[in-house]
Amino acid sequence: MRKFLFTIAILMSSMTISAQKQLVLYYSETGSTKTVAEVLQKQLNADIESIEPVTPYSGNFQETMQRGQRERQSGETPALKPLKSKIADYDVIFLGYPIWFGTYAMPIATLVKNEDFAGKTIVPFCTFGSGGLNTSSDELKKALPKAKIQEGYGVRTARVASAEKELDRFLKENGYKKGHVEKFPDYSAQQPVTEAEKAIFDAACSSYQFPLGTPSTVGKRNTSESTDYKFTVKGRGFNGAESTSIIYVTVGKEPGAKPEFTQVVR
Numbered sequence: 001m002r003k004f005l006f007t008i009a010i011l012m013s014s015m016t017i018s019a020q021k022q023l024v025l026y027y028s029e030t031g032s033t034k035t036v037a038e039v040l041q042k043q044l045n046a047d048i049e050s051i052e053p054v055t056p057y058s059g060n061f062q063e064t065m066q067r068g069q070r071e072r073q074s075g076e077t078p079a080l081k082p083l084k085s086k087i088a089d090y091d092v093i094f095l096g097y098p099i100w101f102g103t104y105a106m107p108i109a110t111l112v113k114n115e116d117f118a119g120k121t122i123v124p125f126c127t128f129g130s131g132g133l134n135t136s137s138d139e140l141k142k143a144l145p146k147a148k149i150q151e152g153y154g155v156r157t158a159r160v161a162s163a164e165k166e167l168d169r170f171l172k173e174n175g176y177k178k179g180h181v182e183k184f185p186d187y188s189a190q191q192p193v194t195e196a197e198k199a200i201f202d203a204a205c206s207s208y209q210f211p212l213g214t215p216s217t218v219g220k221r222n223t224s225e226s227t228d229y230k231f232t233v234k235g236r237g238f239n240g241a242e243s244t245s246i247i248y249v250t251v252g253k254e255p256g257a258k259p260e261f262t263q264v265v266r
Contacts, residue, residue: 023087024046051083123150205249213247214233215231
């Protein structure tokens, strides 16, 4: 009887997912977030639209950061071109953006201020240099208290090629797409870092443009495709104060696979 009820529950869940109208709505300056958005749209067979500022950002990193800093300090947000899609017509909105200053890009600040997302399910997705999914999701919860902000997906710009495979798993694992995936084990308890683990950390992180700190402890897990590491790292924050962060590193099991760091959680 329990098996029968479980089967019915799965079928009803699948019917609910298929009945929901989904929109992939994103802002992309350099094209990385656009790439992820298009992969997402293809896998979901959802509608898609890009967010466009009236005055585009230049695409130059330094100029964009300077303009973004001015806007943040002044409290201004960039004017956007009107959306073609109507937010009211959708149940689930996959909201995409690059991470600027540790949170969503400024055009998203305009969007959440001007559009009504009450009652909508919002699934954040983002691209970043090191991290920002957790902080931007928290900011969305504050900005959109009447929306349901779900667990999101983030990928480093350097790893955008991994998005197709990772999104397939993310969508199935969270019920947005039909199918089953391997259940990953939990990370082991944190243990002091060995010399071999420190070498893996350095191989993954030493080429990053900013210092990421020194790993002190690590937890590990093994999957059918990779060995994953969760490093606790001591370093200094943007303000120079001592800080602790979590840095995730993965090593694929294919021959010649190199360690990659996937994100920093500050």
